[in-house]
Amino acid sequence: MRDRPALAVVGATGAVGSVLRALLSERRDLWGEIRLIASPRSAGRKLPVRGEEVEVLALGEEALEGVDLALFAVPGEVAAEWAPVAAARGAVVVDGSAVFRTAEDVPLVVPEINAHAARARPRGIVTGPDCTTLAMIVAVGALHSEWGLDELVLASYQAVSGSGRDGMAALRRQLTEVAGTDLGTKPGDVRRAVGDTGPYPAPIALNVVPFTGELAEDGWTSEELAVRAETRKILSLPRLRVTATCVRVPVVTGHSVAVHARFEREVSVRAAHEILAGAPGVVVCDDPEQGEFPTPADVVGTDPTWVGRVRRSLDDPRGLEFFVSGDNLRKGTALNLVQIAESVANGH
Numbered sequence: 001m002r003d004r005p006a007l008a009v010v011g012a013t014g015a016v017g018s019v020l021r022a023l024l025s026e027r028r029d030l031w032g033e034i035r036l037i038a039s040p041r042s043a044g045r046k047l048p049v050r051g052e053e054v055e056v057l058a059l060g061e062e063a064l065e066g067v068d069l070a071l072f073a074v075p076g077e078v079a080a081e082w083a084p085v086a087a088a089r090g091a092v093v094v095d096g097s098a099v100f101r102t103a104e105d106v107p108l109v110v111p112e113i114n115a116h117a118a119r120a121r122p123r124g125i126v127t128g129p130d131c132t133t134l135a136m137i138v139a140v141g142a143l144h145s146e147w148g149l150d151e152l153v154l155a156s157y158q159a160v161s162g163s164g165r166d167g168m169a170a171l172r173r174q175l176t177e178v179a180g181t182d183l184g185t186k187p188g189d190v191r192r193a194v195g196d197t198g199p200y201p202a203p204i205a206l207n208v209v210p211f212t213g214e215l216a217e218d219g220w221t222s223e224e225l226a227v228r229a230e231t232r233k234i235l236s237l238p239r240l241r242v243t244a245t246c247v248r249v250p251v252v253t254g255h256s257v258a259v260h261a262r263f264e265r266e267v268s269v270r271a272a273h274e275i276l277a278g279a280p281g282v283v284v285c286d287d288p289e290q291g292e293f294p295t296p297a298d299v300v301g302t303d304p305t306w307v308g309r310v311r312r313s314l315d316d317p318r319g320l321e322f323f324v325s326g327d328n329l330r331k332g333t334a335l336n337l338v339q340i341a342e343s344v345a346n347g348h
């Protein structure tokens with residue numbers, strides 16, 4: 001790879017793409033040219049990156065010519081078609097979609113846990129996990145390396161920006177439709193007022209929706225199965241017991257997860273605080289007497305995984321309960337992709 005590799009951001013106009021551009025403007029600049037790519041709809045628009053206005057190119061072979069590293073933040077079907085094309089033309093692809101995450105020959109990387117996995121990339125593609133996995137995996141991984149993880153049970157509270165621009169638009173529109181009303185007091189009144197529920201199967205304003213992703217086998221959703229498969233792959237624990245219930249909540253940005261983790265050894269709150277406080281990318285915010293615990297509204301726009309409400313399980317000395325919040329567009333997607341790209345560019 002060149003000293004200052006040429007970098008492409010594919011999907012530069014989207015929710016993740018916008019955060020990728022912001023991160024590339026804020027972080028240490030390792031890059032030569034930065035090329036912005038999106039659909040033909042956006043070709044010719046100018047968008048800022050590194051303080052310059054850069055013209056957006058339409059995705060195609062020509063746009064990928066001479067690219068050393070390509071960050072992909074496009075819908076799965078677009079990544080499935082174009083990531084192999086970019087890789088065949090010599091770029092290392094770092095993909096944020098779900099398409100390659102469980103493929104055996106594509107490393108699934110969270111640099112704080114398994115940066116080394118990005119070194120072997122037989123297809124020229126490296127991928128990062130789902131935003132719900134990323135919301136908790138850095139904290140869980142730190143505790144696992146100390147105590148050995150035995151089982152994970154979690155419930156997510158996922159923000160609408162996890163569904164991209166359509167999710168944010170749906171929440172904003174629905175909030176205006178319900179503002180200043182007494183809706184939410186009679187069965188079905190919110191649903192009738194909102195009408196179009198956007199990308200969700202139920203209203204997201206004044207509501208929570210216990211269904212994210214698509215319906216998969218036996219009543220599980222694709223997202224719940226993804227969290228299980230990805231956690232197993234990242235932690236190299238192929239038989240780990242993982243149970244997830246994934247829920248969409250009316251938060252713009254910031255995923256949270258309530259975690260029950262069971263370990264091979266006895267745990268204590270004090271030791272958990274120490275382990276988490278020493279873990280890269282984790283901040284402990286846990287003083288409930290002072291009202292201090294993470295909430296998405298407080299952590300949005302920040303990079304770390306914030307952990308609070310740490311408790312030892314009442315009925316199990318090996319069980320730990322805690323609550324995490326993090327920005328699903330930063331560490332939850334874009335920052336993780338940029339960290340992988342930096343680690344590849346640095347030859348790690």
Ligand SMILES: NC(=O)c1ccc[n+]([C@@H]2O[C@H](COP(=O)([O-])OP(=O)(O)OC[C@H]3O[C@@H](n4cnc5c(N)ncnc54)[C@H](OP(=O)(O)O)[C@@H]3O)[C@@H](O)[C@H]2O)c1
Binds near residue numbers: 011038041130
């Ligand atoms: N949002 C999250 O929290 C999150 C978390 C984890 C993973 N992801 C994944 O990241 C990817 C992007 O998500 P997002 O939330 O940023 O979506 P988004 O806001 O809807 O943006 C989609 C991006 O893809 C581009 N695009 C769409 N069709 C294209 C095509 N045919 N050719 C080239 N570019 C095309 C769009 O360009 P135009 O503007 O030109 O249409 C836009 O830049 C998805 O795979 C998603 O699953 C998202």
